[in-house]
Each structure stands twice: as structure tokens, then as C-alpha cells.
Amino acid sequence: MSDAAAxxxxxxxxxxxxxxxxxxxxxxxxxxxxxxxxxxxxxxxVSGPTTGEILDIPLTTISTFDLLMxxxxxxxxxxxxxxxxxxxxxxWLATTAGLGLIFLGFQVYEFSEFxxxxxxxxxxxxxxxxxxxxxxxxxHVLVGVIWLLTLLLRSFQGKLGPDKALQVELAGxxxxxxxxxxxxIFTVVYLIQ
Amino acid sequence: MSEHxxxxxxxxxxxxxxxxxxxxxxxxxxxxxxFYVPSMKPVLxxxxxxxxxxxxxxxxxxxxxxxxxxxxxxxxFVVPLVIAMGVAVALLALFGVFGGA
Numbered sequence: 001m002s003d004a005a006a007x008x009x010x011x012x013x014x015x016x017x018x019x020x021x022x023x024x025x026x027x028x029x030x031x032x033x034x035x036x037x038x039x040x041x042x043x044x045x046v047s048g049p050t051t052g053e054i055l056d057i058p059l060t061t062i063s064t065f066d067l068l069m070x071x072x073x074x075x076x077x078x079x080x081x082x083x084x085x086x087x088x089x090x091x092w093l094a095t096t097a098g099l100g101l102i103f104l105g106f107q108v109y110e111f112s113e114f115x116x117x118x119x120x121x122x123x124x125x126x127x128x129x130x131x132x133x134x135x136x137x138x139x140h141v142l143v144g145v146i147w148l149l150t151l152l153l154r155s156f157q158g159k160l161g162p163d164k165a166l167q168v169e170l171a172g173x174x175x176x177x178x179x180x181x182x183x184x185i186f187t188v189v190y191l192i193q
Numbered sequence: 194m195s196e197h198x199x200x201x202x203x204x205x206x207x208x209x210x211x212x213x214x215x216x217x218x219x220x221x222x223x224x225x226x227x228f229y230v231p232s233m234k235p236v237l238x239x240x241x242x243x244x245x246x247x248x249x250x251x252x253x254x255x256x257x258x259x260x261x262x263x264x265x266x267x268x269x270f271v272v273p274l275v276i277a278m279g280v281a282v283a284l285l286a287l288f289g290v291f292g293g294a
Binding site for chain 1: 207210241248253265266270274284
């Protein structure tokens with residue numbers, strides 16, 4: 001029995017997809033709170049370093065492009081799984097996870113540079129709110145990468161056919177949400193200083 | 194399932210995905226370009242917010258398939274999003290970020 005048939009509902013909509021959209025809705029509230037907190041305290045640090053002194057826009061532009069392209073790879077992975085193309089499904093799943101890992105690499109580098117320049121979580125209000133916001137986002141990316149690698153493993157085990165496309169779609173929804181959160185963070189934190 | 198069939202079942206085609214990726218890239222380049230133009234400083238924030246909102250909408254509509262999916266999914270996403278934005282605006286107003294108390 002396929003996934004879709006096993007989870008048929010009176011609305012005609014898959015209850016797992018409904019539940020996952022509700023989860024994403026709750027994540028909107030989480031990141032809305034974190035972004036609001038960052039904005040409320042922006043410019044109120046009594047000691048440096050602050051945003052204009054430390055943020056590296058060219059580097060973050062590259063990591064933003066990396067994450068945007070990972071979303072493209074994710075939709076191509078879903079399309080490949082849906083049409084039963086195992087090879088390209090694996091290629092795009094691996095590409096998405098790889099781009100996610102590269103993004104995390106950029107974030108680790110950025111964090112280590114900030115610490116090297118004297119900005120830590122406890123240094124000032126900017127440090128506290130910046131590391132909390134971007135750290136939570138990075139944690140979400142890490143969860144997404146683990147999820148994608150799990151799907152990749154299931155594909156190699158022959159357990160990711162077209163009947164399991166919803167599993168990839170849910171992972172994709174999560175991944176794209178992480179992407180749109182970064183779109184907001186990139187604008188609000190990095191570009192509007 | 195072919196690409197054409199995939200489109201018939203409601204999801205965009207590979208070509209559409211590539212076009213969206215190109216648009217997202219161009220908007221990101223415009224955002225960064227605008228950031229470095231001194232004469233744009235007075236209108237920098239509203240310009241960047243509009244561009245960011247456009248990118249957000251493109252990803253949600255085409256990559257997350259809300260444009261084609263059932264409207265219940267859109268409602269489940271948009272209602273908390275609007276609440277989150279309302280909370281953000283209220284907090285910013287409360288802490289005088291808009292120039293008030």
C-alpha cells in the first residue's frame with residue numbers, strides 16, 4: 001500500500017502534510033520572535049564590536065547564494081523521486097545536503113572570525129541576539145542536512161520510490177522554510193544595519 | 194512520471210524551477226548592489242524589504258508549491274506568519290524603534 005493510500009483523510013489532504021504545515025507555522029512564530037528580539041536590541045550595545053564593524057557582506061552573499069541554490073536542488077530532487085528516477089534523485093539529494101554543509105561551513109567560519117575579533121555570546125547585546133538568531137537557524141540547517149542524508153541512505157537501500165515522494169516533499173518544505181528564514185535574516189541583519 | 198505529467202499534477206516544471214532560481218539570484222545581486230550605493234541610503238530599508246519579500250514569496254509559491262496546493266496549506270502558513278509579523282511590529286513599536294517612546 002502506498003503512503004498516500006495509507007494516510008487517506010476525509011478532507012482529501014494528507015494529514016502528515018497538514019501537520020507539517022502547522023509545524024512550519026509554529027516555526028514562523030519562533031523565528032519571528034528571534035528576529036524581533038534582534039531588531040529591538042540592535043544599536044543598543046554599549047560596547048563593540050557592532051554590526052557595521054564586523055559583518056562580512058561579500059562572504060554572506062556567497063553563503064546566501066549557496067542556500068538559494070540548495071533550494072533549487074531540493075525541488076529537482078523531489079521531481080526526480082516523483083518520476084522514479086533513482087540516479088538523479090540521489091544526485092540532487094546529495095547536492096542539497098552538500099550545499100547545506102557548505103552553508104554551515106560558512107557559518108562556522110563566520111562565528112570563529114567573530115570570536116577572533118572579540119565578539120562572543122556574552123560580549124554585548126549584538127553578540128547575544130546575533131549568535132542566538134543565526135545559531136538557531138544554523139541548527140535548523142544541520143537538522144535538514146541530517147534529514148536529507150537519511151533520505152539519501154533510504155534511496156540507496158531502495159526504499160525511496162515514487163510512492164514515498166511525500167517524504168521527500170516534507171523534507172523539501174522544511175528545507176525551503178529554512179531558506180526563506182535566511183532570506184529574511186540576510187536582509188534584516190546583514191543589509192539593513 | 195514525465196516532466197509534463199508532473200506539471201499536470203500541479204507542480205511546476207524543471208524550466209520553471211530554473212527561472213525562479215535565476216530570478217532569486219538576480220534579486221540577491223540587486224539587494225547587495227543597492228547596499229553599496231550611497232545615494233540609496235535614504236530608501237535602503239524599504240527597498241530591501243520589498244526585494245526580500247519578493248524572494249520570500251517566490252520560494253513559498255513555487256518551491257513550496259503553495260501556488261498550486263490546496264488553500265488550506267496557505268492558510269495554515271499565512272495566519273501564523275501574519276501573527277509573527279504583527280508581534281514583531283508591536284515589539285518594535287513598544288521599544289521605540291520607530292522613533293516613539
